[in-house]
Amino acid sequence: MSLDARISDLDRIPPKHDARWTLGITRDAHLPDPVDRTGRTVEHDTRETIFDEGDRARSIYLILEGAVMLSKLLPDGRRQIIELLGPGDVFGMTMTGTHDVNAETLRPTRVVAYDRKAVDASPALQIMIAERMKTQICALHDHAVLLGRKSARERVATFLMRLIPGRGGMGCIGASRGRQDCATVAVPLTRQEIADYLGLTLETVSRAFSQLKREGMLSYGKHDEVTIANVCGLCHLTGSH
């Protein structure tokens, strides 16, 4: 499946509930229009820290392009990756004045940083942020089910499904008739990061990938690309359907 095919997939997105960080392609349709220019645009390279847990919260951030992961650490070093965010998502909201998570980029990323005071003064920004918070809460609910109740295999299958635009969600478009039900996605995370996202160890993640590969469900492409041979089949392995 070519890159073009993937981009045209993106064009017919049913939006809302997709993973937005998948390919890091800006979906302007979902960005607040016009993007409020009271904020500063900031560029970050891959794997740069935007803020750490405990930092004083100065701004709220809107992703224009790229991908950001939010994580938390326990004192002994255990890490949980909480959320993966993409264009249109916001982060950095807090009630306490300090950030409750670490925010780090997964790829080159542009964000708009809005001063908290500017947000307080802008009903339009507040509404935009409130809308995004609703979808994030929904995503966190789903992730709680994954972390609390799914097997390793189901977690990995769910993770992969989240990378495929328009599939697996409530607005799943289903397999295109008469065509192979396959998809190619970029996985810009290491095994360790996937493990920390899914509440597993990197070895368990690796074994789950290997097993799916052995079964012909997926194959590896160049770099960090993975081709899923049977999207509907994978979807059934998630435990959600």
Add this chain to the structure above:
Amino acid sequence: MSLDARISDLDRIPPKHDARWTLGITRDAHLPDPVDRTGRTVEHDTRETIFDEGDRARSIYLILEGAVMLSKLLPDGRRQIIELLGPGDVFGMTMTGTHDVNAETLRPTRVVAYDRKAVDASPALQIMIAERMKTQICALHDHAVLLGRKSARERVATFLMRLIPGRGGMGCIGASRGRQDCATVAVPLTRQEIADYLGLTLETVSRAFSQLKREGMLSYGKHDEVTIANVCGLCHLTGSH
């Protein structure tokens, strides 16, 4: 520890990050003031369903008194309890028009149901809801760490700490000097519900309670009451500090 002692504990709450559903005592200081009367007040008995996953979302709900749990089911019956909510908390927000979780009361509960249209027309309500969403997102972040990275023992310890007002959070007041560092809490959940909240089985939860009891960390009182003998000690068992 008497009931009076517990209520006076409640009076010196540092708010914000406490479990708000602990004892079901309304903390008026945290309710929107005045409570917007565009909403209908509805009373529910213990363990009544307010809405189910998939239901059309008509209203957004504010808890005046009582406790509500949000849960999700997988097709094969596995359940994850996502959030436990109390007075001042809101629920029922969604981007999709349908609820993504089940909402059920844990005790006799009064809620205000705001029509979604009424919310859209009321900036004051929207701001109140946005504020509550921020603290819920923070709680969901913490819960993701629990579900993804903590041992059974740590999960149960964390659960119990969440029931103790003013302790364990970032604004922990510490043990009162010169006094026993104990606390009595009501646990209005069955072992199965606690298990579904913590991502465990009911047997594992029961064993963790039994072990803590054997070690003298807690003892059972009447009905659903549990006395923690050493709050700071329990806090160290959570893995978070």
Add this chain to the structure above:
DNA sequence: CGGCTAGTTGAAGACACTCAACGAGCGTGG
């Protein structure tokens, strides 16, 4: 080529789950 990082795979062990039996508490009905 050597050193580094990321990923894979194997073997052994731990922790939580499953299955099962039993007991406590609390209504109902004889």
Add this chain to the structure above:
DNA sequence: CCACGCTCGTTGAGTGTCTTCAACTAGCCG
């Protein structure tokens, strides 16, 4: 009043999944 049934909780024994520890490979860059 006590027997009965029901739910909820506890405890034990055995199992399984995931983790831990370790060795080894592939790719990348100096």
